[in-house]
Amino acid sequence: MNVFMIEMKAHRKSLIIWCIAMLLMVGTGMSKYEVFSTSGQSLNEVMSKLPKVVQSIFGIGVFDLSKAGGFYGILFLYLVLMTTIHSAMLGATIISKEERDKTTEFLMVKPISRDKIITAKLIAAFVNILILNIVTSISSMVVVGYYGKGESVTSDIGLLMAGMFILQLIFMVIGTTLAAVSKKPKTAPAVATGILLTAYLLSTTIDINLKLESLKYITPFKYFEAKNLLSSGGFEPVYIILSALIIGVLLSATYLFYRKRDLNV
Amino acid sequence: MNTIEINNLTKTYGKARGITNVSFNVEEGEIFGFIGPNGAGKSTTIRTLLSLIYPTSGSAKIFGKDCIEFGPEIKKEIGYLPSEVFYYDNMKVMDLLNYSASFYKKDCKKRIKELAEIMNLDLNKKIDDLSYGNKKKVGIVQGLLHEPKLIMLDEPTSGLDPLMQQKFFDLLKEENKKGATILFSSHVLSEVQKMCERVAIIKEGKIIKIERISDLKENNYKNFELETLSKIDQNYFNINGVTNLLVKDNSVSFLFKGNINLILQKISVIEIANLWIEEPNLEDVFMHYYEKGE
Numbered sequence: 001m002n003v004f005m006i007e008m009k010a011h012r013k014s015l016i017i018w019c020i021a022m023l024l025m026v027g028t029g030m031s032k033y034e035v036f037s038t039s040g041q042s043l044n045e046v047m048s049k050l051p052k053v054v055q056s057i058f059g060i061g062v063f064d065l066s067k068a069g070g071f072y073g074i075l076f077l078y079l080v081l082m083t084t085i086h087s088a089m090l091g092a093t094i095i096s097k098e099e100r101d102k103t104t105e106f107l108m109v110k111p112i113s114r115d116k117i118i119t120a121k122l123i124a125a126f127v128n129i130l131i132l133n134i135v136t137s138i139s140s141m142v143v144v145g146y147y148g149k150g151e152s153v154t155s156d157i158g159l160l161m162a163g164m165f166i167l168q169l170i171f172m173v174i175g176t177t178l179a180a181v182s183k184k185p186k187t188a189p190a191v192a193t194g195i196l197l198t199a200y201l202l203s204t205t206i207d208i209n210l211k212l213e214s215l216k217y218i219t220p221f222k223y224f225e226a227k228n229l230l231s232s233g234g235f236e237p238v239y240i241i242l243s244a245l246i247i248g249v250l251l252s253a254t255y256l257f258y259r260k261r262d263l264n265v
Numbered sequence: 266m267n268t269i270e271i272n273n274l275t276k277t278y279g280k281a282r283g284i285t286n287v288s289f290n291v292e293e294g295e296i297f298g299f300i301g302p303n304g305a306g307k308s309t310t311i312r313t314l315l316s317l318i319y320p321t322s323g324s325a326k327i328f329g330k331d332c333i334e335f336g337p338e339i340k341k342e343i344g345y346l347p348s349e350v351f352y353y354d355n356m357k358v359m360d361l362l363n364y365s366a367s368f369y370k371k372d373c374k375k376r377i378k379e380l381a382e383i384m385n386l387d388l389n390k391k392i393d394d395l396s397y398g399n400k401k402k403v404g405i406v407q408g409l410l411h412e413p414k415l416i417m418l419d420e421p422t423s424g425l426d427p428l429m430q431q432k433f434f435d436l437l438k439e440e441n442k443k444g445a446t447i448l449f450s451s452h453v454l455s456e457v458q459k460m461c462e463r464v465a466i467i468k469e470g471k472i473i474k475i476e477r478i479s480d481l482k483e484n485n486y487k488n489f490e491l492e493t494l495s496k497i498d499q500n501y502f503n504i505n506g507v508t509n510l511l512v513k514d515n516s517v518s519f520l521f522k523g524n525i526n527l528i529l530q531k532i533s534v535i536e537i538a539n540l541w542i543e544e545p546n547l548e549d550v551f552m553h554y555y556e557k558g559e
Binding site: 262 | 315336365
């Protein structure tokens with residue numbers, strides 16, 4: 001409990017900043033919708049003139065851009081990118097920071113097992129990403145609701161945010177695993193972000209080049225895409241199973257490797 | 266009973282040397298010195314005992330229990346002061362000490378106050394703003410606040426002024442009187458000499474000697490220093506038993522172990538201006554151990 005409290009306090013400031021960033025992102029993103037929707041020209045028309053490649057990246061054709069809910073579908077991609085970066089960095093940092101700050105010799109000589117320390121840190125990271133998700137969800141519902149003028153958006157946004165939360169979890173445990181495995185845990189946040197960006201690039205590459213379609217299982221960004229979620233109205237079971245597997249395996253890896261590794265002091 | 270039992274502890278870092286077959290015991294209630302130059306393996310040994318790192322082979326027991334298997338349990342009764350202290354910067358001293366105390370199922374408030382008073386430590390300052398010496402004091406209070414039965418100190422005095430060192434040594438002696446066992450690692454011999462009953466000397470990862478401090482000094486080593494009236498041959502005193510021989514102009518100094526009459530006969534033959542025969546300090550004896558291996 002004490003380790004959990006200390007971690008919550010240590011990440012409080014950064015969490016507040018991230019929450020404000022998400023609020024601004026949703027606010028400014030949706031304010032563009034207002035500009036388009038009042039300019040008289042149909043956004044759908046403009047977008048349909050874009051190259052097919054660009055269209056497929058944004059999921060244009062699926063979303064009805066004349067509606068706030070559809071416009072939000074595009075914005076969602078960037079919300080996911082931001083919150084997953086937060087999760088990956090948080091996961092990597094929360095495990096590696098004792099070694100980075102050389103506080104290992106303080107914490108690890110206390111009568112507490114490494115497993116318990118990891119558990120406390122994982123719960124703290126979990127609560128952090130949950131708060132960021134809730135803040136993003138509420139601000140999305142309020143802002144999209146405001147521009148939507150009566151459109152029913154709450155359930156759609158709820159579905160998207162649930163998908164985003166699973167992605168956040170996946171990247172959080174990618175971060176914790178890297179920090180637990182690495183002999184140079186200081187580099188874990190950078191490596192985690194690198195993996196994230198690679199996965200993101202892969203997902204856009206798949207959008208552009210349909211021959212790579214089969215690679216969609218490799219990158220989590222393909223699991224819960226707005227264009228699929230909104231059109232089908234739910235998750236595909238295969239991706240839920242894949243996500244659960246990834247999270248399960250990486251969680252155990254975090255414990256296993258951290259238990260066995262020599263700590264840097 | 267042995268508080269610490271180390272059996273053939275070996276730790277290798279890839280090709281780099283760690284420690285090799287380190288074995289020694291620390292008896293309950295004793296102050297045990299652990300000396301060797303920087304990089305000899307003192308910290309590696311201590312960190313293995315604390316299961317911060319795992320041994321390549323060999324094992325160690327603390328309070329009769331394996332130090333890795335029962336790590337969290339035995340750490341309830343261990344206080345540790347690392348050689349370099351680093352803490353969570355944006356905490357106040359008091360917050361850090363309370364955090365530290367929260368791991369022990371004891372009320373440590375009173376002891377924190379006592380220790381802070383002895384060590385002259387301001388509890389309301391931010392750790393960020395503390396000087397190195399003051400951070401070290403936080404480390405001392407932090408290591409002792411739960412009144413541990415075993416205190417492990419890794420080069421504890423660096424950064425402390427002589428007055429604080431003295432207070433700290435008094436504090437340790439008091440804890441020792443109350444029954445605490447102390448493992449004191451250092452490369453400063455005079456402090457080990459002052460504090461410890463027995464000492465293990467480590468060099469290049471290997472224990473080269475375990476001895477009582479009193480034996481070390483009484484080992485018939487004598488420190489000779491003399492001034493001659495005329496220059497003498499460089500090798501005049503280079504006989505069996507003489508080490509650390511230094512001849513410079515008319516002054517000669519060396520360490521001698523053996524039949525004292527032999528050396529006195531040698532001296533009686535030459536004309537000397539002055540002569541000192543002293544108990545060697547541990548430093549001299551220690552250097553002697555080191556040079557032998559090279």
